[in-house]
Amino acid sequence: MNYTQEIREIAARLLENGQVDMVIAWEKGDHEYQTIPFIARTVDEVGRIVCDEYSIHNLSNSLLRYRDGKEKIAIVVKGCDSRGIVRLLEDNQIKRDRLYIIGVACDGVKDPLRAMKQHSGFERIQTPEDGLAAKCLDCRQPNPVIYDEMVGEEQPIRGETDRFARIAEIEQMSADERYRFFEDMLSRCIRCYACRQACVACNCRTCIFDETRPQWVGRETSISDNFMYHLVRASHMAGRCVECGECERVCPVNIPLMLINRKLIKDVNEFFGPYEAGMEYVEGNKPPLSVYKENDPDDFL
Amino acid sequence: MKVLKMSKIEQVLDRLAQQADVYVPMLRGQQTGFFSWNTYDEGYDDLMFDILNVYQSPKHVILPQTEKMYSFSQEGQEIKIDVEAEEMTPKIIMGIRSCDVRGIEHLDDVFLTKGYVDQFYKARRDKTTIIANACYNPGTNCFCESMGVNPTDSEAADIIMREVNGGYVWDVKTEKGEAVTKQIEDLLEEQEVELFPLKPFLRKVNYEGVAEKLKDMFEDPMWEKFSEPCQTCGICTYLCPTCYCFDIQVKAWGDEGYRFRCWDSCMYREYTQMAGGHNPREAAKERFRNRFLHKLQFFTERYGRPLCTGCGRCIVVCPGGVSIIKIIDTVKEAETGA
Amino acid sequence: MHNCSCENPLVPGIVEVVKIIDETPDVKNFYVRSEKGGVPFNVMPGQLAMVSLIPVGEGMFSVSWQEENDHLEFAIKRTGLMTDELHRIEVGQKLGVRGPYGNGFPVEECKGKDMLFIAGGIGLAPLRSFIKYCFKHRDDFGKITILYGSRSAADLCFKDELFEKWPQQKDTQVYVTIDNPEEGWDGHVGFVPAYLEELNPNPEGTIAVICGPPIMIKFCLQSLEKMGYSDEQVITTLEMRMKCGIGKCGRCNIGSEYICLDGPVFNLAQLKKLPPEW
Numbered sequence: 001m002n003y004t005q006e007i008r009e010i011a012a013r014l015l016e017n018g019q020v021d022m023v024i025a026w027e028k029g030d031h032e033y034q035t036i037p038f039i040a041r042t043v044d045e046v047g048r049i050v051c052d053e054y055s056i057h058n059l060s061n062s063l064l065r066y067r068d069g070k071e072k073i074a075i076v077v078k079g080c081d082s083r084g085i086v087r088l089l090e091d092n093q094i095k096r097d098r099l100y101i102i103g104v105a106c107d108g109v110k111d112p113l114r115a116m117k118q119h120s121g122f123e124r125i126q127t128p129e130d131g132l133a134a135k136c137l138d139c140r141q142p143n144p145v146i147y148d149e150m151v152g153e154e155q156p157i158r159g160e161t162d163r164f165a166r167i168a169e170i171e172q173m174s175a176d177e178r179y180r181f182f183e184d185m186l187s188r189c190i191r192c193y194a195c196r197q198a199c200v201a202c203n204c205r206t207c208i209f210d211e212t213r214p215q216w217v218g219r220e221t222s223i224s225d226n227f228m229y230h231l232v233r234a235s236h237m238a239g240r241c242v243e244c245g246e247c248e249r250v251c252p253v254n255i256p257l258m259l260i261n262r263k264l265i266k267d268v269n270e271f272f273g274p275y276e277a278g279m280e281y282v283e284g285n286k287p288p289l290s291v292y293k294e295n296d297p298d299d300f301l
Numbered sequence: 302m303k304v305l306k307m308s309k310i311e312q313v314l315d316r317l318a319q320q321a322d323v324y325v326p327m328l329r330g331q332q333t334g335f336f337s338w339n340t341y342d343e344g345y346d347d348l349m350f351d352i353l354n355v356y357q358s359p360k361h362v363i364l365p366q367t368e369k370m371y372s373f374s375q376e377g378q379e380i381k382i383d384v385e386a387e388e389m390t391p392k393i394i395m396g397i398r399s400c401d402v403r404g405i406e407h408l409d410d411v412f413l414t415k416g417y418v419d420q421f422y423k424a425r426r427d428k429t430t431i432i433a434n435a436c437y438n439p440g441t442n443c444f445c446e447s448m449g450v451n452p453t454d455s456e457a458a459d460i461i462m463r464e465v466n467g468g469y470v471w472d473v474k475t476e477k478g479e480a481v482t483k484q485i486e487d488l489l490e491e492q493e494v495e496l497f498p499l500k501p502f503l504r505k506v507n508y509e510g511v512a513e514k515l516k517d518m519f520e521d522p523m524w525e526k527f528s529e530p531c532q533t534c535g536i537c538t539y540l541c542p543t544c545y546c547f548d549i550q551v552k553a554w555g556d557e558g559y560r561f562r563c564w565d566s567c568m569y570r571e572y573t574q575m576a577g578g579h580n581p582r583e584a585a586k587e588r589f590r591n592r593f594l595h596k597l598q599f600f601t602e603r604y605g606r607p608l609c610t611g612c613g614r615c616i617v618v619c620p621g622g623v624s625i626i627k628i629i630d631t632v633k634e635a636e637t638g639a
Numbered sequence: 640m641h642n643c644s645c646e647n648p649l650v651p652g653i654v655e656v657v658k659i660i661d662e663t664p665d666v667k668n669f670y671v672r673s674e675k676g677g678v679p680f681n682v683m684p685g686q687l688a689m690v691s692l693i694p695v696g697e698g699m700f701s702v703s704w705q706e707e708n709d710h711l712e713f714a715i716k717r718t719g720l721m722t723d724e725l726h727r728i729e730v731g732q733k734l735g736v737r738g739p740y741g742n743g744f745p746v747e748e749c750k751g752k753d754m755l756f757i758a759g760g761i762g763l764a765p766l767r768s769f770i771k772y773c774f775k776h777r778d779d780f781g782k783i784t785i786l787y788g789s790r791s792a793a794d795l796c797f798k799d800e801l802f803e804k805w806p807q808q809k810d811t812q813v814y815v816t817i818d819n820p821e822e823g824w825d826g827h828v829g830f831v832p833a834y835l836e837e838l839n840p841n842p843e844g845t846i847a848v849i850c851g852p853p854i855m856i857k858f859c860l861q862s863l864e865k866m867g868y869s870d871e872q873v874i875t876t877l878e879m880r881m882k883c884g885i886g887k888c889g890r891c892n893i894g895s896e897y898i899c900l901d902g903p904v905f906n907l908a909q910l911k912k913l914p915p916e917w
Contacts, residue, residue, distance in 0.1 A: 029622040031441075036622025037530040057620065061532070065585065113620060120617040121353030121440030122333065188332055190357075190366065193569070194534035198620060210571050213720045219550050219563045220367045250620040252356065252536045254331035371650055373693050380693050380733040384650050416900060417885040420647040519914045546889035549649075549882045553694040560693070562649075565888070572890055573880050576698070576719030579853060581879065581893075581916045591892075591916070599895035 001107050003051040006151045007076055010102055012046045014074050020100050021071040024059050025049045033115035037062060051076060056109045056133055058244045060084030061200050067094050075099060078106035079155075080135070082144035083242035083278030084200035089146075090278070090285055091240075093203050103144030105152035108136035113249060135245035135258075138163060146281045164266045166259065182227070188253045189226045191219070195247035195257055196233060201240045201277075208232065230260060238264040239289040242278040271297045303471040303482075304492040305462070310350070313485050314338045314395075320484065321391040321430070324362050326355045335359035335394065350396050351464075353440045354612065358401045358542035359394045363425045364408060364564075370421065370549075372559035385559075392425070393481065395432040396462070400445045400612035402433050402455035404542030409457070410604045411545055421562075430477045433458035434469075437497040439504075442613030444626060447506040450610050453499055465494040506629045508597075508607060514632050515598040519590075523631050528589035530621030535566035537615035537623075538592075543608045546572075567592050593628055648885045651691050651735030652679045657710060659730055662796045663789075665717040666761060667726055668703065671736060672710045679736050681705065684746060684768035685876055685904050688713070688738030689884045692728070696721035699881040699899065701765035702739065711736075714764035714796060740884045741903050744769045744848065744874065752846045753781035757859055759788050759831050759851025763796050765876050765903075766850050774808050783808070784840055788816040788831035792824045814838060832858035835866075842868045849875045853917060860907060870908035877903050877917050893917050 011023040027038035027048045035054035039062075040046050058081045066073060067088075077085060082103055088094050111133040118128035138159025144150065170178060193209070196202045208216055209229065217228045241261045248257045268275055272288035305313060315338075317323050323338040328347040334357030336346070349355060371384045397405075412422040436452040439445075445452055455461065459478035462469035471489055473482050482489075538544040548565035552558050565572065568588050574580045582588045600608035609625060616624045658670035669690075673679040682688070682702045690713055691697040698721050703714040717726045728734075746769070754773055758766045773780045785805060789795045795815065806813045816827040816834045827834060832855065847868055849859050856875055863873050879891035879898045886900030894913040896902060905913075 030616075030624060030627070034622060039529050062529075112622075113618070116442075116617045119441050120613065121438075121443075122356055122614075122617065124328065124347075124349065124352055184330070188330070190539050190564075192535045192539045192566070194532075194536045194620070197532040197534035210569070213723075215550075218552055219548060219565075220552070220561065221563070222367070246620075250534065250536070252540060252618050375694060378729070378732045380653060380735070382650070382653070382693065382735070384647060411887055415886060417648045417887070419649070419885070419887060421649070545887075547883070548888070549697065551694065551696055556694075558694055562888075565890070567889065575878070575880050576722065577716075587916065594894075594914075595889070595892070599892065602895040 001051075001053060001055075001104065001109070001152065003104050003151050004049065007051040007102065007104070008046050008049050010149060010151070011040055011049055011074065012043050014100060015040070015043050015046065019072065020074040023049070023074040023076075024062050025076045026051060026055045026057065026059075029112070031116070031119070033110070033119070034112045036112070051104060054110050054112045054115070056111050056249070058084055058198075058200060058246045060088060061198060061246070063088055063094050063099075064200075064203055070098070072098055072100065074102060076102045076104060077144055077147070078104055078109070079139065079141040079143050079145070080106075080242070080244045082146050083141060084244055086146055086278035086281045087200050087240065087242050088203065089281050090287065091201075091203060096281075096283075100149075101144070101147045103147030103150045105143050105150070105155045106139075107142065107155050108132040108139065108158065111249060133245075133249070135243075135249075141279070145279055163262060167263050167266055170259070170263075183223055185255055185259075186226045186230055187223050189221065189230070189255060190253060191221050191226065191229065192252060194250045194252065195255075198246040198250045199237075200242065200244065200246075201237055202233070208236070230257075234260045234264055237261055239268045239272065239275065239287040240277055241265060302492060302494060303473075303489045304465070304468050304494060305471050305489055306468040309468075309488045310348070313488050316485050316488065317393055317395075317481065321393045321481075323393045323395055324359055326350060326352065326396045332356060335362065335397070350434060353436070353438065353443075354398050354400070354614075356540055356614065356618070358404060358540065358612070358614070359397050360401070360404055360408060360542055360545075362392055362394055363405065363422060363429055364412075364545060364547075367561055367563045368421060369559050369561045373557070375556040389428070391428040391430070393430045393432060396434045397431060397458075398434055398436050398612075399450050399452045399455040400436075400443075400610040401542045402431060402457050403445075403448075403450045403610040404612075405431065406457045407543045407600075407604070407606070407608055407610075408545055415603075430459045430481050431455075431457060432460040432462060432478075432481070435461050435463045437464065438500050439502045440613065441503060442616045443502065443611060444504045444506050444613065445611035446502055447504075447508060448607060448609050448611040449508075463496055465496060470494060470496065504613075504626060506611075506626050507633050508629055511629055511632050512598045512601040512607070514635065515594060518632065518635065519594075521635070523628075523635070524586055524590040527623065527628060527631075528586040531568075531585060531589050531619075531623050532621055533568040533570070533585050533588060534620065535568045536618050536620070538566040538568060539564065540614045540618060542610060542612055542614075543596075567595070593625065596625070597629065597632070648737065649883065651689065651693075651697075651737040653733050654679055654711075654736045656728065656730055656732045656734060659728075662714065662798070663794045665726075666714060666794075666796050667717075668712055668714045668797075669725075670710045670712055671734060674733070677708045678705060678711055680739055682711065682739040682768075683743035684772045685741065685744035685765055686739040687741040687884070687899065687903060688736055689740070689881075690715070690725075691735035691737075692721055692725050693735050695724045697735070697882075698722060698725075699740070699884055701768065701876070701903070703764045703767050704771050705768070714761065714767070716761040737884065740899050742901065744772075744876075744904050745906075746772060749846050750779045751781065753844050754783045755840050755845050755847040756783070756785045756787075757831060757835060757847060757849045757851070758786070759855040760790065760794065761796065762849075762851030762855070763787055766848060767797060767800075769848060770805070774805070774811075777809055781810075781844065783811040784838075785811070785813045786816075786831065786835055786838065787814070788818070788829075788834065790818050792817055792821055830858075831855055832862050835859060836862050839866060842866060842872060845872060847873045849873070853878075870911060871906055873907040874904060875907070875910065877905065879917065
């Protein structure tokens with residue numbers, strides 16, 4: 001997709017007539033396959049904005065930095081990103097009237113991080129793959145679910161595959177096999193917390209893993225502390241994860257984090273659902289695990 | 302010249318592994334890094350001597366991610382502590398590139414000089430032999446030469462392997478290197494070979510005078526601009542071959558436990574969070590600025606060389622596209638009042 | 640078993656708490672003595688030590704006083720996880736202590752000068768080591784003025800020294816203030832920087848030493864400058880989160896200086912060269 005021209009025009013208009021103080025979009029990095037987040041605050045800076053096939057970065061995460069301020073913010077979001085904005089609104093992290101949401105209908109993007117890595121010389125590959133990012137191949141939400149202005153024509157849903165197929169496979173494993181599978185997966189975690197930082201749903205002011213009184217999970221990269229970190233974080237995401245896939249994308253050691261997140265999505269669907277987080281914004285709506293109902297299922301207790 | 306043929310590499314590793322823990326660059330599953338040859342699994346792992354570099358630098362061999370310092374046990378008001386006896390296995394890091402060797406030189410500066418000698422680090426470092434792999438093909442984001450690193454000749458290496466057709470020239474530099482070479486002498490051949498030329502660098506940066514200029518740029522608006530996309534995720538600090546900041550924590554259960562140190566990152570908010578609530582570097586911009594000033598100015602003032610070796614890893618993996626090259630360029634071009 | 644911290648700078652030596660004095664509702668003064676008797680190490684005024692309640696954590700504190708070869712004193716305020724636990728211990732508890740760290744006060748250069756000590760809250764603790772040093776070598780120093788303020792009367796530390804012992808010393812004036820008026824208090828009321836300007840002590844031949852909450856230090860520095868003190872005449876001791884204490888873990892830096900190694904004592908001239916990140 002390429003909406004660079006349209007977005008620039010909209011951004012220039014919004015900044016000129018003072019409707020917003022800043023526009024959160026993307027710009028080009030040093031390489032043609034590198035698109036990175038960018039904030040334009042004046043009409044002059046609008047010329048740097050791009051919205052192209054490498055605009056994968058979920059910009060809704062940047063809103064957290066401005067949650068306490070008063071600035072009016074315009075933000076460009078694709079389908080998956082817009083669910084992140086719904087997440088923030090439902091969590092009362094930012095006020096709707098401060099946002100001007102520019103939605104773009106997306107037909108899939110490529111991952112600049114993957115391109116950077118493949119061109120870096122750090123990987124043994126003959127030719128860099130240039131296809132769509134993995135998460136785009138079975139996209140269920142190409143069109144923004146919330147917007148003030150929409151760019152591009154509505155895109156059809158691309159993914160019809162059963163996203164829980166791999167989960168079902170893992171569920172079939174014996175307890176030992178499953179333990180070994182996750183031990184292999186999580187032992188290489190270096191606890192850089194990039195997944196937490198990249199996640200829109202991780203918006204606690206003081207994260208549980210930063211608490212000292214008590215310290216819930218130790219800092220060691222032992223398998224037990226790593227397990228605890230990922231399981232606790234996933235549990236906090238249950239019913240709230242919007243499947244934007246950023247956590248998995250930024251992980252420096254390629255841990256397939258979406259597997260764990262999808263398992264919880266599957267469980268929430270079964271026990272409290274069907275429920276898809278962030279699909280539409282209705283004021284006052286809360287994620288299923290934020291509300292206690294007397295008839296909540298409890299036969300797993 | 303002594304030459305090690307490609308076909309003999311695994312034999313060499315086996316031989317060396319008899320007396321030491323040999324760390325070599327490997328592809329293991331989804332990640333690349335330096336792993337112990339003793340853990341090599343033919344069906345799963347892949348030796349990566351030929352690759353430009355691996356993501357995880359070998360700094361963890363001498364500065365482990367988690368390191369037990371001493372254990373303790375309590376009885377009423379009494380307490381006993383027991384310092385961990387350092388494992389005595391010698392270590393060899395083989396196949397390390399110049400940029401990472403310079404990283405180790407910086408760690409040596411930090412942990413072995415200026416008033417105190419870190420005994421845990423010293424115990425490991427004294428027993429570590431460095432066999433560097435000279436680099437002739439700079440990558441897309443490599444700029445080590447601009448930061449004062451010689452890709453084909455590392456200062457702190459005990460032996461330098463130089464890639465030639467079919468193998469490596471075995472260039473011994475120090476006594477430590479001699480001692481290791483003796484173990485595999487019979488596996489080396491005498492041969493006259495031509496060394497590869499160093500290919501030109503794709504990226505250069507001019508660091509001259511940057512440390513001086515930064516002294517007046519603390520309040521420069523560039524920090525706000527550059528830190529905007531930064532998510533303070535910390536990946537840069539974990540993959541950087543020179544980042545060394547650590548935390549000291551305790552693990553206790555009942556009346557026993559141990560104190561350990563682990564890697565920490567200056568990008569996290571609690572890095573300077575004080576007990577009373579005061580935090581001198583609360584905002585992301587302040588931590589971002591502190592990291593780059595540390596790398597480009599403070600370290601140069603203290604130890605004489607910048608804390609960046611030009612390996613390019615941070616540029617590749619940063620989700621926000623932050624580039625230290627851009628920052629150095631901006632400083633270089635900045636007009637300062639002074 | 641390893642008991643001496645001299646070989647490995649990150650490993651503490653064991654000391655015993657021989658006395659605990661309740662200074663205020665949240666400050667206690669701990670007297671510690673080495674397991675072998677005497678002090679674990681000698682300190683100069685202003686130096687720091689890492690005190691460790693071993694199963695809980697470590698914290699860097701200034702040594703409030705070294706009594707000859709008998710014991711060290713640490714005045715510690717209850718603020719966080721470790722200090723909270725520390726306030727629950729009883730006499731006889733064994734702690735870990737390693738040090739001394741830091742550069743300490745420039746006692747030699749201050750000899751012959753008039754001394755002006757300005758402290759707020761728990762900030763009196765590091766200054767106390769310098770104050771008592773001056774009294775121990777009274778004739779080496781000129782006039783001594785102590786200005787101390789706290790939130791309330793109950794929060795004033797070292798009350799018996801403040802009100803009884805120190806005012807009785809030769810050529811010494813002690814001024815105490817609290818933030819807000821209080822029943823039973825007929826002393827001065829007002830913030831320390833304001834009281835300082837009120838007293839307007841003469842800068843000539845004087846060294847001013849300040850310690851307190853960062854905001855108080857900042858205001859006092861401004862006041863002193865207004866009153867004509869030169870940058871070399873003003874000394875302060877700073878605080879940062881510290882973990883290793885030996886200038887290696889990286890976090891306590893202000894600019895290129897490590898508070899645990901190059902500080903915590905700086906004069907204003909040095910401080911002005913550093914970035915304002917404290």
